[in-house]
Amino acid sequence: MKGAISVDFVRTAREGSAEAIARSVPLERPIALEFNGIGYAVMMATPCDLEDFAVGFALSERLVSRPAEIVDVDCHSTAQGEIVRVTLSAECAPALFERVRHRTSDSSCGLCGIENLEQALRPLxxxxxxxxxxxxxxxxxxxxxxxxxxxxxxxxxxxxAARCSAAGVILDVREDVGRHNAFDKLIGAMARAGAGWDGGFALLSSRCSYELVEKAALSRCGTLVTISAATDLAIARAKACGLTLVVLARPDAILTVSA
Known part of the structure; x- marks a missing residue:
């Protein structure tokens, strides 16, 4: 599925003139992710590269520890959105059921209680x-x-989200309306291709939240570069796992978080 459609607008200039124009807008659809027949999450995302998305999401959520544990990915389009059915190997069932149990309690009351906080900030x-x-x-x-x-x-x-070589050559890119989704798609694409970071780095066109640090660490990325700033928790999580964090990366300057 393509990632954008054309929409008609009326463009009004400051001086008062108006004209009809057509402009492309990105697609955003509900993406229902099912693992071993269990409805796990519904994400709002651009409905392309969904196989990559499902694989990267499973790795980022720690439902699997390696791509080989993903047996199959099956995508279906419906009038309401996209359904992505993922089959995990039998050895992943305990982790899946435990994570579903925590997600159920999270959705009812938010991240409350010691157990849920520990789950939210699991060691990297x-x-x-x-x-x-x-x-x-x-x-x-x-x-x-x-x-x-x-x-x-x-x-x-x-x-x-881009995979870059140590020399700064862009090797692969995935796009999405959501910054987390774009990174999951890139991680999934790398996993499906058997590609690693090989001393290179990730470049993201977004601010750096702690979730993006976690995705980078779990994919064994050594250096994460983001165009906007980082939160304090993102910096703390990066330091804890030894991830080099470069933020506010602009054409004239970059900021590297001190070790």
Missing amino acids: PPVPAQPPIAADAIFRALGALRDHQPLNRETGAAHA
Whole structure:
């Protein structure tokens, strides 16, 4: 499915003139994710690269520890949205049922209670040590990112997540209206292709929340670069697992969080 549609607008200028124009807007649909027949989550996302999304989501949610535990991904379109049915191996059933149990309690009362807080901030695995990424490589990737964002060029309303080499060459990109979804799609695409970070870095066109730090760490990414700022929790989580965090990455300067 394509990621955008054309919509008619009336453009009104400051001086008062008005004209009819057509403009592309990104698609946003409910995506129902089912694992082993259990309705797990409904995400609002751009309905493309859904197989990548499902695989990346399963890894980020720690429902699986490796792509081989995902047996099948089956996508269905309905009038209400998209249904993605994922079959996990039998060994994943305990983790799935435990996570579903916590999600059920979360949805009724929010993140309340010691047990739920511990689940929300579960320890992250240490990320692999790697040589520092040169600033020139980050600036190189920043300068090239727009050329790898066809959906955002068309609509001006989509986030991107890019896999970059240590030299700053953009190797792969996924886009979505949601920054978390774009990163899950990229992680899923890498997992399906058997690709790793190989000393490179992730570049995200968004602010850095703690969830994005967790996705990076769980995918064994050593360096995460975001165009906007980070929250204090994102910085704390990055330091705890050894993830190098570069934020407010702009064409003229970057900020690297001190170790």
